[in-house]
Amino acid sequence: MNTIAERRSALHDRFSTWVPRTLDAWLDACADQFPERDLVVTDERVLSYAEVAEESRRLADGLAALGVRRGDRVGLLMANHAEFVTLKFAIARAGAVAIPFNFLYRTDELRYVLAQSDCKVLITNAGFQALDHAGMLDEIVPGWDAPGFADRPASGNGAPDGLRHVVLVERDGDTPRPGAFTGRALAELGAAHEGAAAGAGHTPDDVSDLLYTSGSTGSPKGVQVTHDAVLRTAYASALTRAYEDGRRILFSLPCYHMFGYVEGLLSATYVGGAVIMLPAFSAEAYLTAIEKHRATDMLCVPTMAVALVESPLRHETDLSSLTAILCGSAPAPVWLWEQVERDFGVSEIVTGYGMTECGGAMTLTLPEDELVLTSTTVGRPKLAGSAGVPGTEHEGLAALCVYRTVDPVSGEVLPDGANGELTSSGPTTMLGYFAKPEETAAALHPDADGTVWLHSGDLGTVREDGYLVLTGRSKEVYKSGGELVMPKEVEEVLGAHPGISQVYAVGVVDDRWGEIGCAVVVRAPGPEGDGLTAEDVIAHAKEHLARFKVPKRVEFLEPDQLPTTATGKVQKFRLVELVAQSSQSSQPSQQGETS
Structure with missing residues (x-):
């Protein structure tokens, strides 16, 4: 196989001029170019x-x-x-x-x-x-x-x-x-x-798709994107990840979502590749399909990756064809990537970030990046070459979009590196929400020069090297003791505990405190997770966090009890509802409190 640089250069040379279609x-x-090649592969x-x-x-x-x-x-x-x-x-x-x-x-x-x-x-x-x-x-x-x-x-x-x-x-x-x-x-x-x-x-500038948002924070809205926009995003994925000719991408993520549709189906076409589509996820189905259909790449979310590395079947299937993985939609610890790399022999592991309103994933880590970047950032704007924004070149290739942060209250543009609401601008930004002019006006903000900036609702920073770091959702920040708490900071600290597989910090209404922090925890498999108590979680938090950031409550759930979107993104507003129901229930629950 050619090197990453050679593969990327070959793609760039083929599409040195962008032709909207x-x-x-x-x-x-x-x-016309690949008539006999597989495009769609299913078991049927x-x-x-x-x-x-x-x-x-x-x-x-x-x-x-x-x-x-x-x-x-x-x-x-x-x-x-x-x-x-x-x-x-x-x-x-x-x-x-x-x-x-x-x-x-x-x-x-x-x-x-x-x-x-x-x-x-x-x-x-x-x-x-x-x-x-x-x-x-x-x-x-x-x-x-x-x-x-x-x-x-x-x-x-x-x-x-x-x-x-x-x-x-x-x-x-x-x-x-x-x-x-x-x-x-x-x-x-x-x-x-x-x-x-x-x-x-x-x-090419007509609306091709009306994609309803996944609803991770509330009711869905219909996002209008164009033919040209989704094709630019797909090409940028292939270029950034340096697809080889004929890449075969396995996924169960639904094609009604940008993840499966753009990162899977459309991106594969830029190298005459194929998509191996599964109607639903199970670790066994993924592992079997890799062997059966000789998948070279797969799309997943962290909860899927955990299931794959924990499946006994991984020792019994031939996974030698697999060379690349894109895992997104949620953060994951570096140990998971290290285990995936070790157990599956895959070195090109990337993650990314985006939203339907942007045109899909706008950032990716590079397949040649160190795994620590996959764990601590969500990548940098995709390399897009001829499909990108002129004047944004990185390693000689224009980026798909530009990111900056603004004050989430005033909307004022913040200095480079400052934490704030992430906003983006580029040729793949949505035209607007269908039949919702007020919501469109709230999301899309034109500059004095006419450049339209999409407000994401996500909090983060843009590092000096262009990589983005997410710090939370503006709607998910909560107060504890009168102080604002960033859930992601709490999650990173608690996630480092060996007995914790997944953790989500949310703010919930409390009769005594008004609002408190609650940690919703999925125990890690094995002895370290089996005996984990709420007191253990709170003690770990007290050791590493300021007092006001320490959750006052801990709830334990099984992985299949987490409310998620179809792409595996945990719906925190539904977690809040679950926690509220638990507190009102007369049944005993596994929780702990700290004053």
Whole structure:
């Protein structure tokens, strides 16, 4: 294999000039260059670049025949199945805006996003695991599978009245729905109207995706990003991580989220690579898939990495193909990376940071960086070369964006290296939240020169070398004894205890103190974690933290009890709810307090 520098140089040379494209035009360019190569690999199907392009063309014609036009919004409620990819590119080819919905939504959540997005067509599976999507639709839009649904009168009351068509993509084992318009029928309609989508007229600057935020701090909002933006972000990932030709990326992270969609699917296309998609995570499924499909790279979050290194199966599977790992969404201690490197023989381990509103991950550590940077920072702005911001060169390559900090209250720009709210500017920043002008205005702030800065809500610093250090969320900072406490500082101190696998510091309402700090702890496996008590946690905190930073309460949870988004990010607002419920419960709980 070529060196990291050689691989990065080869990619830069291939894309020395950035050419804006639509997603479907980019797929066609890749299919021309790599027609027979695998693009999508699942345990059920393997699709080449040419097959994805051909199938997406037929499905796009079907959508156009249904009446889908440029700018219409088409929902996609589907797990990581091969059909997701062909349908995703089909929606782009029809000139429509794809809304990849969270397939874990419950009925009320699905009703809200269908109505809020003004979704015209919904493409869905009958369900996922125990979730019955077809049954949810029976409640939300009765008669969706009956003739005349498209012509029904508006009902009002927050119902998704803009929804005109539902396409049910049936899978083996599904119970048939008589009367439903199926994915097969959509393809047949496209075959009967060949070329119907050819005149869609969309451009690289059109909105390609309406992506709903994961909701780590509250209700989701629809983020509007363009074709060009997501392709720039994907190329910057390949360049920064120095992809080799034909990289094969394994992930179970859902494609309705930027992590799986951009860092997985789109980035692989820049080297004629493939994505190995799993519908759900288990350590055994990951390890088996690495061996079976010869994955060279994998995407995960720290909780997944912990499960992988703790799985006995890692000793029984051939992991020799694996050379790289991207692990993001949450901080992790350096010992985890050292163990991954030792146990899996992987030297190119990186982490990153970003948000849907930026266009995905904006920063990454470099594969050649020391592991301490992976543990103590979230990387520096991605190397983007021709796709980046002129004048931001690092090692001869322009960066994808620029970061600076501002005072979280006044918005005043802070000096270099100062801790404050992280703001970013670059060509991949969202156009705004769909149908939410007030929220858009609160997030996007133009400078006097017209440069738009996105306010992240995250607190951190930009080091002299350009690497970012996160210190918390502005909404998660809490007061203890009248003093502000940064949760990340508490988490780093407690996380160093050998008996603690994961820890999250949150502020909770307390009758006596008004607000107190609570440490939610997941014990480490083995004897050091088995006997860990709340008193042990508090004693460790007292030894290393100022008194007002010491949590007054400790709660223990099992890993599967942590409330997380689909990408593994712990939802701290739900942790607060869990802690509040525990304090009100009459059942005994494992907690400790300190005065």
